[in-house]
Amino acid sequence: MIMRKDKYANRKYTIYGFFIFVGIIFLIRLSILQLFNNEYVFAAENNTRKDITIYPPRGLVFDRNNKLIVYNEAIFDLMIIPKEAKDINIVNFCKLIGIDTLEYQRKYKKAKKYSRRKASIFVKQLSKTQTAFLQEKLFQFPGFYVQARTLRKYPYKNAAHLLGFIGEVNSKELKNDTFYSSGDYIGKSGIEKSYEKYLRGEKGVEKLMVDVYNREKGSFHNGKYDIPAKKGYNLHLGLDVDLQTYGEELMRNKIGAIVAIEPSSGEIISMVSAPSYDPNLLVGRIRSNNYDSLLKDKHKPLLTRALNSSYPPGSTFKLVQALIAQQEGVLYPSTTYTCHNGFNYKGLHVGCHSHTPTINLEEAIKISCNAYFCNVYRSIINNHAYKNSEMGFRKWRDYTLKMGFGKKLGIDLPYERGGNIPKVEYYDKYYGKGHWNAITTISLAIGQGEILETPLQMANEAAFIANRGYYYTPHIVAQIGDSAKNNPSFTKKNYVGINSKYFDIVVNGMEKVVENGTAKLAKIDSIAVCGKTGTAQNPHGENHSVFIAFAPKDNPQIAIAVFVENSGYGGTWAAPIASLMIEKYLKGYIPKNRKWLEKRMLEGNLIPEDER
Amino acid sequence: MRDRRLAWRDLDWVIISIYLLLVFFGWLNIYSAVYNPSNHAIFDFSQRYGKQMIWIAASIVIALIIIIIAPKFFSQFSYAIYGFHILSLILVLLFGKEVAGSKSWFQIGSFAIQPAEFVKYATSLALAQYLSNLDVKVGNLKATIIAGVIIILPAFLILLQNDTGSALVYVSFIFVLYRRGLSGNIFVIGLIFAFLAVLTLLLQSLTYKLILLGVILLIISLSYLFMKKNLSNVLKLFGIFAIIVAFVFSVDLGFSKLQPHQQVRIKVLLNLKQDLRGAGYNVYQSKIAIGSGSISGKGFLNGTQTKFNFVPEQSTDFIFCTVGEEWGFIGSSLVVILFVILLIRIIYVAERQRSIFSQIYGYGVASVLFFHFTINIGMVLGILPVIGIPLPFFSYGGSSLWAFTILLFIFIRQDAERMKLL
Ligand SMILES: [Zn+2]
Secondary structure: OEOOOOOOOOHHHHHHHHHHHHHHHHHHHHHHHHOOOOHHHHHHHHHHEEEEEEOOOOOOEEOOOOOEEEEEEEEEEEEEOHHHHOOOOHHHHHHHHOOOHHHHHHHHHHHHHHOOOOOEEEEEEEOHHHHHHHHHHHHHOOOEEEEEEEEEEOOOOOOHHHHOOEEEOOHHHHHHOOOOOOOOEEEOOHHHHHOHHHHOOEOEEEEEEEOOOOOEEEEHHHHOOOEOOEOOOOEEEOOOHHHHHHHHHHOOOOOEEEEEEOOOOOEEEEEEEEOOOOHHHHOHHHHHHHHHHHHHOOOOOOOOHHHHOOEOOHHHHHHHHHHHHHHOOOOOOOOOEEOOOEEEEOOEEEEOOOOOOEEOHHHHHHHOOHHHHHHHHHHHHOOOOOOOHHHHHHHHHHHHHHOOOOOOOOOOOOOOOOOEOOOHHHHHHHHOOOOOOOOOOHHHHHOOOOOEEOHHHHHHHHHHHHOOOEEEOOEOEEEEOOOOOOOHHHHOEEEOOOOHHHHHHHHHHHHHHHHHOOOHHHOEOOEOOEEEEEEEOOOOOOOEEEEEEEEOOOOOOEEEEEEEOOOOOOOOOHHHHHHHHHHHHHHOOOOHHHHHHHHHHHHOOOOOHHHO | OOOOOOOHHHOOHHHHHHHHHHHHHHHHHHHHHHOOOOOOOOOOOOOHHHHHHHHHHHHHHHHHHHHHOOOHHHHHOHHHHHHHHHHHHHHHHHHOEEEOOEEEEEEEOOEEEOHHHHHHHHHHHHHHHHHOOOOOOOOOHHHHHHHHHHHHHHHHHHHHOOOHHHHHHHHHHHHHHHHOOOOOHHHHHHHHHHHHHHHHHHOOOHHHHHHHHHHHHHHHHHHHHOOOOOHHHHHHHHHHHHHHHHHHHHHHHHHHHOOHHHHHHHHHHOOOOOOOOOHHHHHHHHHHHHHOOOOOOOOOOOOHHHHOOOOOOOOOOOHHHHHHHHHHHHHHHHHHHHHHHHHHHHHHHHHOOOEHHHHHHHHHHHHHHHHHHHHHHHHHOOOOOOOOOOOOOOOOOHHHHHHHHHHHHHHHHHHHOHHHHO
């Protein structure tokens, strides 16, 4: 056992060498990882950090009298992150939320298809009690959590079309704006859509630490890097919700629209599209069912007729002819034309009712003489100041465009239509160049033919006449937030290109219309209402009637257009409804002596009998 | 020979100090890895740190018993001890409990023991006993074969248990053989073959492998130009080439015989596969843990990687991550340096032995510890494949702690006797 001389003794140095070599390799590796590399510090933070999105409350909506018309109600969605929900007890989970395993698999697959790592909705809109119950048990099921969201509530069941509704983002919206993630809500129509960017606010982020199973382990750096959610801006509308409610009642069982504008600001005071619906119907779980039945309704309650339907303006357009002709110097208050039951030219006949044959401008407006305005129109088109009638027509068309016809006015609501003022090219194509003139297009004189206007454009006509020559772009939202200014384009005066002095005679004529002309039913005690009736021919049944008006005559507060389909003559339905709206707005009540009229309007059913 | 009672000062306190330091620091890191703020009583024996405390206490008792036992016991009964442990390996194959695919545990009630851990010291003893025979010379064939059998038999049985990592440990005894006279070329040849193996795996297509063999054939043919031109040299070179060809294809075959997860681990290490979610995940998370510790670490109990379970096996095979994350470069390099000092000290102490048995046993101890240290930390640092073997004295686990304690303290006890052999 005693050692001999050891010829391999030096080999111990080789072995020391090995040990030291490995030690040095490790120290080098450690210094690379720990001293000369930041990557891992970030990677460790990424690992443990979980960002929880904090949803801001959506902005509220108030009417012009600061009445709250849209507010939020909390609801809860059960969310799933498929990647993390792999190992749960599916049977127990299904029992908890009350679905079967087949349903579970279907929902799980759907969520997985959207994203394995990102959350999507598993069960929508749980009730508060369901949520409270779930939240106690949910810790057993990693990958599931409850996300609070807000639903919209409408204490007044009105103004559905202009308020619009919100719905889950679709895939296109998801792609277009990185703000959204699956299951988020977005404005789909009305101001909810057009003011989405203001209403939605800014999402916040709460940074938490999680372990490898994604269980929460407290806040990251004590919340130092959290980003608080910023609530959406509140919107203050020009809308008078009481007047809106009243307008919708008046339009019950009728098809049509009411648009009321404050001329001095362009704010929409009321915008009724009839038939309408209760905006609460398109909220929450009941939404898709209700939406479907509204969509199938043959009277199209989802259609915003005030913006999306265009009609021939009828006689209301005669005011436009009077203004253009005066500005062009081809018409004076004293100009008289003679009417023998209508306008006759080389076999062409535009009928008129019987009245004193020879009349001046004011009388022509009052009694709405067709022949007079055919002559006025002809004088504009055949104006000798221009080379030919095509040039005259172009000039005429330019005026109408300046007045806001034939193009979108630019209201702050989606899906506005622009109506139609026919172009030279249209007639060139139809009749051939040089083969048409004032007579060929004579129906334009009295607002028939190819002219189409939205009810909004009709109301805007009343507004620029009330202002004697300009209008503000009509808009729903008067103010965004508490101090933020609204779109500057809404405070700009749009001049219509007519000298204000030419309005006097037109306004006087309109006053006469109400006093003892075609719209006597629109007369209001102690308030001078100026109006004009119109009738749009309807080949399918009773004519549509329209009435535009503003009041009071001096310092006008409200300009209004009422359009009622199938109601016959403009003076019978549209004018009384407009006058009731005006009276309600200016006085706040309908006096006793007009209650009968109000009753008749409320009870009138103008939906064609075969469609009821 | 003076008869002298064992004196405490005869024990090698350098080794014992490092041992205690590592065990204590290891426990701190296990405590941190398992730490749960809502329940952190040190003496909670349902937690791993509580259990490890028991294992540590038991280890100290074991160490004391070994010191009390007459040192001759181990040299005299080394073959019997070896035989006993080989038997335990056979028994565990028959009656053992399968845990995570490896049939390597005896379950007695709630207590489980892994016999393979204890075979290392038994093999060291048996090898020391055999090689310390005066007429045994490592150089000759018979001695090499017998020593080889002593080493390979337990490795083979452990391989049958499906515990590749523990079986590989027996490769480390090459250091013992080397010290006793095995040709140093073994390392050169080993390196060449390791290089060949890596190349074979990197060159996945058969065409590339044939090109590789062609190049080798060319080199061998050229080397013949510088040799004596006779038949025996031609045969020698031909034999070498045949072995290389056989090796290249057996590496391929062996690789295909590996379990899929082992294949993936090797591929990930060789960068043949980028897989941060699967097999590469553990190593990636482990590197994040260590890397994010920076110079001074996140502080005791403040590691997020380990505390939040991003690192797998954080209290056992990946315990070094906790060191790296919470104690930073300072702490982890200290552990590396302590291990290197311990290993050098063991060799130094082995070299001062007058008994060849003790010296060889000492080399066995150093070899086993060195292998564990290299493979474990190399794995955690992402420079060696994931082979699940514990970090001595550090990793959680009763069997491994006790086995390393026995391994080390038999040596300490032998060393304390050195004065008596004068
Ligand atoms: Zn007439």
